[in-house]
Structure formats: structure tokens, C-alpha cells
Amino acid sequence: MKYIRINIEKVVQAVVLVMIATSCSDFGDTNINPNASTTPVTAALLTSALTDVASSIGAYQSESTLFVQYLSQSQYPEASLYSTTSASWSDYYLGPLENLQTIIQYNTDETTKATMAQYGSNNNQIAVARILKVYYYRLVTDQWGDIPYSQALVKNLQPVYDTQESIYTDFFKELKEASAQFDDGKAVQxxxxxxxxxxxxKMFANSLRMLIALRLSKVAPETAQTEFVAAYNDAAGHIRTNADNAVYVFLNDNNFRNPWSANFDGRDDYGVSNVLIDQLKALDDPRISGFAAETSDGEYIGLPYGLTRDSLINWTAASDYSRPSAKMLAKTFPGYVITASQMLLAEAEAVANNWISGDASSLYNDAIKASFEQWEVYSDATYQAYISNTEISIASSDTDETLERIGTQRWLALFPNGLEAWAEWRRTEYPALVPTPYAVSESKQIPVRYGYPNSENNLNKTNYDAAVARIGGDTHDIKVWWDK
Incomplete structure (x- = not known):
């Protein structure tokens, strides 16, 4: 069952903005407050855009955690059976992307940029907004493929759908230009x-650029290598240690808490899947205590993935299973946006692909160590035993095995970030996830994209039809451009 959460604070803000933006001409200036601001507070818009990072890494995107089999549904298994055919993207376009575009607009306009400078130098504000736009647009295009991009956010109600290839090309340009745009002026508020x-x-931009490049490893390997190496060698650096992790800090407050905490508050709709639990057990992986809670019998038991409702009712009536750990459900559990383990695995893959020089095995082991430390399960003895396991360690001479094991460790290290794990699984096909035998979709396969929002066929039909014809259909079985 998919739950829609409404941020009351944002709704109130939106209403206020609409009231400010519209006036009742029949009453002349009667309703105009001469003391009210007619320009936005760009610092507040940036904060609002950044709060939406939580939805990109948290439980709001619960379907993707089901697609990659991190979790199983305990009561209403429709999403696990691949019943979802389309999804709305309005939370992105009408939320953070619109706020970021407004920041850019008001810091560029000659009539407003001087006023906006009180919230940080114009260049610094624009640079941050451009980087964040790439972050959010990547989430959108990775879920739907071709999307409105070049004509979006400019008061165009019927924008064309840009190809994913052209969007990714622009991502590299935007990240490079944005990083170079920072100046020594006032810091962004x-x-x-x-x-x-x-x-x-700048470090975040380089890390994002490397991950974006890696996404193209199969469809455009030369471009992927060029962009990856350039970002890898950039003087600003990239995330390589847990101290540098891009982390969203949640508070011990119900209004600003970890969304996984909110998702399990008073509800019991998910358990850790048997697919994930069985893999952790097979590898004797200490992260199991960070990912999952023990049952009342002191065991880790996964909830079977992809059962029908009747089967679920019967199974859960007779069996206990592991929910997410208390650590993960704590209000202040950090929101990991980009991590050292993720980036070290990216480097290891780049070495295996002969993009950069280095030791893939050492980078791979360092990534595992960083993940163990991130989840606070590291000890030298445990770590050494783990990387010595012949089912885990990699031999640089066997590229296929190396990529497979990197892919499996990436899947483990990204938990519980379902959106990123879903994209990486589609790109690499690691680990070898098996779709539920009870799938209700026509193909019976794990979805590889979302269908376009239902409203697009009515409100933007010409451009919608053109995009559907170009990509070959509008089902969740049509692969996005980089998924080869």
C-alpha cells in the first residue's frame, strides 16, 4: 500500500505564495500590503529544496526498495507484484526543481540580483542550485527516461520531452560549469x-559527475570514461572517506525525523526481505544487525518476497520475521546521499574497466570497510575474516567476477536507498534478482521504469505521444536509454 504524506508546512507556504502571486484586480490596491515582500527569500527556497533530499533517500520511495528486494510487504503486496504502471513526477517539478529554478532566476535577473545577494553571492547561489537541479533531474530521468527538461520550469505548460541521452550530456556541462562558478563572495545561506x-x-558535484558517468558504462563507454576520469582527477576531489559523506541530518523531532521512522510509526507494512537476509547470512555479513532487527526468538528471518495477499496472511500468521533495525528506525538515523563506500566501489569498477589505474581489490576492500564503519559494525577481526572469504574477495584477473562482486557489494552498501540501488541493478544486473512468480504485470518481470503520469496524455498529448513513439511504448517494461 502506498501512502501519500503531506507536509503541512509546505502546503501553508504554497498557499501563501499563491496569495502573494495573485491579486484581486476588482479591489484595486485594497488587498496589497505595502510592507509585504514581493520577492522570495532564496535562502528559504534552498532549505526547502534540500528538505526534499529526504524523499530521495527515504521511505517515500518505498516501491523502489521493493523492486530491488530490500524489503517485502507484509499486508498489501500489490507493489511487490508489479502492479504499478505509472507514477507522478509532480513532487519533483512542483517542489525542489521549481524552487531551484527560482533561485537561479532571481540571482540572474539584473533587477533582483542585488537584493538576493544578502543570501549569498549571486554566483554561489546559482552554482548550488545548478548542482542540485542535476541531482533531482537525474532522479526523474532515471525513473521515466525521456522527460521534459530544456523547456521545463519556464512557464511552458506543454514542454517537449528531451531524450535521456541529451539530458545526460547536459548534466556533465552543468556540473562542470557550476563548480567553476563559485566565487569568494558571501557563502550561501x-x-x-x-x-x-x-x-x-564542489566535491559533491565531482562525486555526482562520476556516478552519472558510470551510469553510461554500457551505452556510451567512451563518454563515460572521459567524464569519469575528468571528475576523478579534478583538484576539488570527490568523496572517499566517511568524513566526507554527503549526509542529510534528521532531528529528534516528529516534524523533521528520518522518514523511515515515520513510515513505521504505528504501521507494520514491511519486513526485511528474505532475499536480503539470506544473502547477509550466506556472507556472514555483520551489517545484518544494522539492517534488520532480530525476531522474538533472537533470529534474523526474512519476510518472503513477492507473495500473494492470501499467502502472506497465512505465512505471517504462523511465522515471525525481521523488521528494519532500531538503528534504522531511529528519528535521527542519518540520511546518506552519497557515501565513501559508494564512491570507492565506483573507483573499483573504473579500475576493472581500465578507465583509471589502481588496485580494484584494494578499493573494493576499502569500500567494504567504509560501509562497515558507516553502519558501526566494524572490527578489524570481523573485517579481515570477511574480505578473506573466497565468496567475497575478488581476483583482479577475472573481470566478470570482479564486476559481479562489486555489484553485489554496491547493492548491500546502498541499503536502504532504493532509488539508487534500482538504477544500479538495472545498469549492471547485479545481483541476479529473481522476479516474484506471482507478478501481475504482462511481462512478469521486475519493472525497469515508471510509465509517464496519466495526466500527460491529456495535458501534453503531442509531446507525450512523440516521446512514447520514440522510446517504443509507455510501460514499466520499456528500458531507459542507458539500460542496455
Whole structure:
């Protein structure tokens, strides 16, 4: 069952903005407050855009955690049976993307840029907004494929759908230009991710650029290598240690808590899947205690993935299973946006692909160590035993085995970030996930994209039809451009 959460604070803000933006001409200036601001507070818009990072890494995107079999549904298994055919993207376009475009607009316009400079230098605000736009647009295009991009966010109600290839090309340009745009002026205000630290934003941009490049490893390997190497060698650096992790900080407050905490507050709709639990057990992986809670019998038992409702009712009536751990459900559990383990695995794959020089095995082991430390399960003895396991360690001479094991460790290290794990599984096909035998979709396969929002066929039909014809249909079985 999919739950829609409404942020009351944002709704109130939206209503206020609409009231400010529209006036009742029949009453002349009667309803105009001469003391009210007619321009936005860009620091507040940035904070709002950054709060939406939580939805990109948390439980709001619960379907993707089901597609990659991190979780299983305990009561209403429709999403696990691949019943979802389309999804709305309005939370992206009408939320963070619109806020970020407004920041860019008001810091570019000659009539408003001087006023906006009180919230950080114009260049610094624009640079941060451009980087974040790439972050959010990547989430959108990776879920739907070809999307409105070049004509979006400019008061065009019927924008064309740009090809994913052209969007990815523009991502590289935007990240490079944005990183170069930072100046020595006033730091950006309202930055709850990096506190206005331009060096952290540049490091984040390089890390994002490397991950975007890796996404193209199969469809455009030459471009992928060029962009990856350029970002890898950039003087600003990229995330390589847990101290550099891009982390969204949640608070011990119901209004600003970890969304996984909110998703399990008073509800019991999910358990950790048997697919994940069985893999962790097979590898004797200490992260199991960070990912999952023990049952009342002191065991880790996964909830079977993809059962029908009747089968679920019968199974759960007779068996206990592991829910997510208390650590993961704590209000202050950190929201990991990009991590050292994720980036070290990216480097290991780049070495295996002969893009960069290095030791794939050492980078792979360092990534595992970083993940263990991130989940606070590291000890030298446990780590050494783990990487010595012949089912885990890699031999650089066997490229296929190396890529498979990197892919499996990436799947483990990304938990519980379902959106990123779903994209990486589609790109690499690792680990070898098996679809539920009870799938209700026509293909019976794990979805590889979302269908376009239902409203597009009515509100933007010409451009919708053109996009559907170009990609070959509008089902969740049509692969996005980079998924080869």
C-alpha cells in the first residue's frame, strides 16, 4: 500500500505564495500590503529544496526498495507484484526543481540580483542550485527516461520531452560549469546540507559527475570514461572517506525525523526481505544487525518476497520475521546521499574497466570497510575474516567476477536507498534478482521504469505521444536509454 504524506508546512507556504502571486484586480490596491515582500527569500527556497533530499533517500520511495528486494510487504503486496504502471513526477517539478529554478532566476535577473545577494553571492547561489537541479533531474530521468527538461520550469505548460541521452550530456556541462562558478563572495545561506561550504559542494558535484558517468558504462563507454576520469582527477576531489559523506541530518523531532521512522510509526507494512537476509547470512555479513532487527526468538528471518495477499496472511500468521533495525528506525538515523563506500566501489569498477589505474581489490576492500564503519559494525577481526572469504574477495584477473562482486557489494552498501540501488541493478544486473512468480504485470518481470503520469496524455498529448513513439511504448517494461 502506498501512502501519500503531506507536509503541512509546505502546503501553508504554497498557499501563501499563491496569495502573494495573485491579486484581486476588482479591489484595486485594497488587498496589497505595502510592507509585504514581493520577492522570495532564496535562502528559504534552498532549505526547502534540500528538505526534499529526504524523499530521495527515504521511505517515500518505498516501491523502489521493493523492486530491488530490500524489503517485502507484509499486508498489501500489490507493489511487490508489479502492479504499478505509472507514477507522478509532480513532487519533483512542483517542489525542489521549481524552487531551484527560482533561485537561479532571481540571482540572474539584473533587477533582483542585488537584493538576493544578502543570501549569498549571486554566483554561489546559482552554482548550488545548478548542482542540485542535476541531482533531482537525474532522479526523474532515471525513473521515466525521456522527460521534459530544456523547456521545463519556464512557464511552458506543454514542454517537449528531451531524450535521456541529451539530458545526460547536459548534466556533465552543468556540473562542470557550476563548480567553476563559485566565487569568494558571501557563502550561501539556508544550506542545511553543507553549511554553505563551497569546497563540499564542489566535491559533491565531482562525486555526482562520476556516478552519472558510470551510469553510461554500457551505452556510451567512451563518454563515460572521459567524464569519469575528468571528475576523478579534478583538484576539488570527490568523496572517499566517511568524513566526507554527503549526509542529510534528521532531528529528534516528529516534524523533521528520518522518514523511515515515520513510515513505521504505528504501521507494520514491511519486513526485511528474505532475499536480503539470506544473502547477509550466506556472507556472514555483520551489517545484518544494522539492517534488520532480530525476531522474538533472537533470529534474523526474512519476510518472503513477492507473495500473494492470501499467502502472506497465512505465512505471517504462523511465522515471525525481521523488521528494519532500531538503528534504522531511529528519528535521527542519518540520511546518506552519497557515501565513501559508494564512491570507492565506483573507483573499483573504473579500475576493472581500465578507465583509471589502481588496485580494484584494494578499493573494493576499502569500500567494504567504509560501509562497515558507516553502519558501526566494524572490527578489524570481523573485517579481515570477511574480505578473506573466497565468496567475497575478488581476483583482479577475472573481470566478470570482479564486476559481479562489486555489484553485489554496491547493492548491500546502498541499503536502504532504493532509488539508487534500482538504477544500479538495472545498469549492471547485479545481483541476479529473481522476479516474484506471482507478478501481475504482462511481462512478469521486475519493472525497469515508471510509465509517464496519466495526466500527460491529456495535458501534453503531442509531446507525450512523440516521446512514447520514440522510446517504443509507455510501460514499466520499456528500458531507459542507458539500460542496455
Amino acid at each position: 539556508g544550506d542545511i546540507l553543507f553549511g554553505g561550504d563551497a569546497s563540499r559542494w
